[in-house]
Amino acid sequence: xxxxxxxxxxxxxxxxxxxxxxRLWLAVTLGFPVVYYLGMFAALLIRFQALPNYxxxxxxxxxxxxxxRSTPDWSDIWPIIGQEWLFEVGRMNYDYGAGIxxxxxxxxxxxxxxxxxxxxxxATAFNLMLARRAACSASxxxxxxxxxxxxxxxxxxxxxxxxxxxxxxTPNWVxxxxxxxxxVSTSLWLEQFGWWIEYAGFGLLLASLYVLSGEPKAPGGKxxxxxxxxxxxxxxxxxxxxxx
Amino acid sequence: xxxxxxxxxxLGAVLALTAMAPAQAKTIKVAIGHQSMCTDTxxxxxVVKELKLLEKYLPKxxxxxxxxxxxxxxxxxxxxxxxxxxxxxxxxxxxMGDYPLIVNGAKFQATDSLRTYYVAxxxxxxxxxxxxxxxxxxxxxxxxxxxxxxAVSTPVGSAAWGMLLKAAQDNNIKFQLKNQSPxxxxxxxxxxxxxxxxxxxxxxxxxxxxxxGRKIYDGSEAGVxxxxxxxxxxxxxxxxPEVVQAFIKAVYAAGKWIKxxxxxATDLMEKWTGVEKEVLFIYFSEGGHLTLDPTIKPKWTExxxxxxxxxxxxxxxxxxxxxxxxxxxxxxxxxxxxxxxxEADKAAIVDPKVxxxxxxxxxxxxxxxxxxxxTLPEFLTAVAKFRATGAKINSTxxxxxxxxxxxxxxxAFWVVTPKGEFSTFLRRGEAEKFAASSGGKVIDFDEAIAMxxx
Numbered sequence: 001x002x003x004x005x006x007x008x009x010x011x012x013x014x015x016x017x018x019x020x021x022x023r024l025w026l027a028v029t030l031g032f033p034v035v036y037y038l039g040m041f042a043a044l045l046i047r048f049q050a051l052p053n054y055x056x057x058x059x060x061x062x063x064x065x066x067x068x069r070s071t072p073d074w075s076d077i078w079p080i081i082g083q084e085w086l087f088e089v090g091r092m093n094y095d096y097g098a099g100i101x102x103x104x105x106x107x108x109x110x111x112x113x114x115x116x117x118x119x120x121x122x123a124t125a126f127n128l129m130l131a132r133r134a135a136c137s138a139s140x141x142x143x144x145x146x147x148x149x150x151x152x153x154x155x156x157x158x159x160x161x162x163x164x165x166x167x168x169x170t171p172n173w174v175x176x177x178x179x180x181x182x183x184v185s186t187s188l189w190l191e192q193f194g195w196w197i198e199y200a201g202f203g204l205l206l207a208s209l210y211v212l213s214g215e216p217k218a219p220g221g222k223x224x225x226x227x228x229x230x231x232x233x234x235x236x237x238x239x240x241x242x243x244x
Numbered sequence: 245x246x247x248x249x250x251x252x253x254x255l256g257a258v259l260a261l262t263a264m265a266p267a268q269a270k271t272i273k274v275a276i277g278h279q280s281m282c283t284d285t286x287x288x289x290x291v292v293k294e295l296k297l298l299e300k301y302l303p304k305x306x307x308x309x310x311x312x313x314x315x316x317x318x319x320x321x322x323x324x325x326x327x328x329x330x331x332x333x334x335x336x337x338x339x340m341g342d343y344p345l346i347v348n349g350a351k352f353q354a355t356d357s358l359r360t361y362y363v364a365x366x367x368x369x370x371x372x373x374x375x376x377x378x379x380x381x382x383x384x385x386x387x388x389x390x391x392x393x394x395a396v397s398t399p400v401g402s403a404a405w406g407m408l409l410k411a412a413q414d415n416n417i418k419f420q421l422k423n424q425s426p427x428x429x430x431x432x433x434x435x436x437x438x439x440x441x442x443x444x445x446x447x448x449x450x451x452x453x454x455x456x457g458r459k460i461y462d463g464s465e466a467g468v469x470x471x472x473x474x475x476x477x478x479x480x481x482x483x484x485p486e487v488v489q490a491f492i493k494a495v496y497a498a499g500k501w502i503k504x505x506x507x508x509a510t511d512l513m514e515k516w517t518g519v520e521k522e523v524l525f526i527y528f529s530e531g532g533h534l535t536l537d538p539t540i541k542p543k544w545t546e547x548x549x550x551x552x553x554x555x556x557x558x559x560x561x562x563x564x565x566x567x568x569x570x571x572x573x574x575x576x577x578x579x580x581x582x583x584x585x586x587e588a589d590k591a592a593i594v595d596p597k598v599x600x601x602x603x604x605x606x607x608x609x610x611x612x613x614x615x616x617x618x619t620l621p622e623f624l625t626a627v628a629k630f631r632a633t634g635a636k637i638n639s640t641x642x643x644x645x646x647x648x649x650x651x652x653x654x655x656a657f658w659v660v661t662p663k664g665e666f667s668t669f670l671r672r673g674e675a676e677k678f679a680a681s682s683g684g685k686v687i688d689f690d691e692a693i694a695m696x697x698x
Contacts, residue, residue: 067332070333073358075356075357083331
């Protein structure tokens with residue numbers, strides 16, 4: 001079963017597309033989280049028209065070690081670790097009491113890992129589109145791009161790690177929606193659907209890879225092999241994208 | 245032969261080094277999450293911390309002879325984050341109000357391997373006073389029904405949030421709920437940026453005392469006792485039950501210290517927390533909102549079970565097995581060690597309406613301290629006299645006719661009858677009702693003083 005999946009033509013085309021432009025794939029994969037977090041930070045600066053005035057670093061490794069040491073069951077360990085932060089930057093208001101964090105951006109290593117995976121999937125879809133633009137119909141390319149873009153947007157949205165005191169005192173993905181102007185009550189109501197939205201996002205991304213790595217289309221619209229076309233392994237360079 | 249000598253020397257060296265090495269003392273971590281801006285937690289929080297009461301009661305003999313204690317305190321503005329930190333074992337003792345306590349127990353029971361125990365209370369108000377909904381002082385909102393469709397903030401997950409949910413359910417109203425920390429809510433009330441803010445003790449009194457906010461709904465209207473308590477991680481409680489007992493002894497001692505001299509206590513607590521002593525006095529003085537009592541009463545279990553149903557109705561909260569969660573064995577052992585009758589304390593419940601009947605009204609004179617007056621006319625005459633001479637008054641205290649709760653003189657609704665008798669009320673509606681039935685009228689504090697100043 002596993003061997004069949006690994007040897008499937010679609011996976012082969014995906015591997016070829018990534019191998020065709022490895023540096024581009026790596027740049028998009030690694031650049032995605034950087035752009036993602038810088039984008040969140042920029043959104044805060046624009047929305048609140050103020051610079052941050054504090055940062056805090058958390059002993060993530062120490063905290064994780066303590067969680068593992070003191071939690072008997074692994075099924076409990078993962079969700080607790082998922083809530084641990086590494087870094088926080090934000091703006092503190094000292095007008096009242098000992099200070100209140102008005103807004104902040106957190107970096108959570110678990111979420112960061114998800115965003116990195118998202119970056120990898122996006123880079124793969126991007127490479128596939130470049131590699132197969134000559135072999136795929138316009139509708140397939142557009143459909144794959146739309147599904148991939150929407151999927152990336154949904155996953156990105158549900159992994160926002162912003163805190164805004166008037167919306168939610170703890171970091172929460174719906175804060176991003178509230179900052180964009182959605183009502184606080186509506187945003188908080190949407191919170192319960194976070195997992196489903198994230199699953200849907202990853203599903204769309206995988207669907208886009210599936211669509212983009214499909215059989216090449218013959219000029220008449222039929223799959224190339226059924227129309228007497230050539231084998232996948234003998235695609236001309238023009239089909240895979242010549243330039244690297 | 246040479247090999248045997250070498251091995252013998254090596255073994256001897258190892259044994260000698262082992263003997264010379266200092267004994268490794270076992271360290272027990274006691275990390276407490278408390279709330280220095282929540283009065284009802286003080287007897288398990290700031291007072292224990294500042295007076296070093298835990299250090300005094302921690303066991304130091306028997307299996308604890310060579311133990312070192314790593315005691316740390318973390319201050320939070322509400323109970324929710326304390327639970328999160330307890331789950332990550334950064335804290336193993338938490339002090340919080342009733343609704344966060346329930347969330348704590350339920351969240352832990354939702355895991356496969358972690359648990360907390362509710363081991364002691366800190367204090368309570370039988371009527372439910374302590375939580376309140378406050379509006380900006382110049383607002384034209386006067387009752388909970390006026391909040392329909394308005395923006396109301398609260399620290400979500402706090403006891404005040406639970407009260408707000410129940411108040412909304414009881415009165416069948418809907419509003420835009422916003423999540424705001426107490427300090428932000430208080431600042432927004434002062435700036436008139438929010439229609440109303442629901443908060444826990446002592447934030448509504450801080451707003452009233454500073455003249456920025458006005459209560460339109462008191463927790464006592466919900467009719468459910470308001471209480472705070474201590475939760476402990478199971479691993480700490482199971483491994484070191486004597487440490488948990490020591491913490492409970494410290495809680496008891498903190499309460500005793502406050503009751504001995506409330507003026508001294510509030511003066512010091514103001515320095516520790518930044519909360520005005522006049523505000524703290526309304527909680528910790530004789531007749532104050534807070535009855536300091538760590539016992540776990542059946543009535544509290546009933547109240548907590550009821551609170552859980554409110555949370556279940558409003559938010560998907562996991563079930564909570566109260567029998568597994570509430571564990572009295574630690575507090576019973578602590579009381580036994582102290583030679584205090586647990587069952588007697590447990591049976592005693594203070595009803596402000598009964599306990600505060602006949603208590604004198606008070607004026608806190610800035611120089612001379614607390615002065616007491618048996619009747620309201622005497623009290624008003626004294627206030628008028630102080631004002632006429634320019635004497636500084638820190639605060640004044642009277643009692644609500646309906647509930648017996650202690651009030652600031654300046655925020656009470658006053659009723660004067662045709663015979664010149666005065667009464668004080670927490671809520672405007674009850675004052676108006678009484679005025680209508682007695683032929684009197686509702687007046688404010690300044691008007692009442694003016695009537696006695698001539």
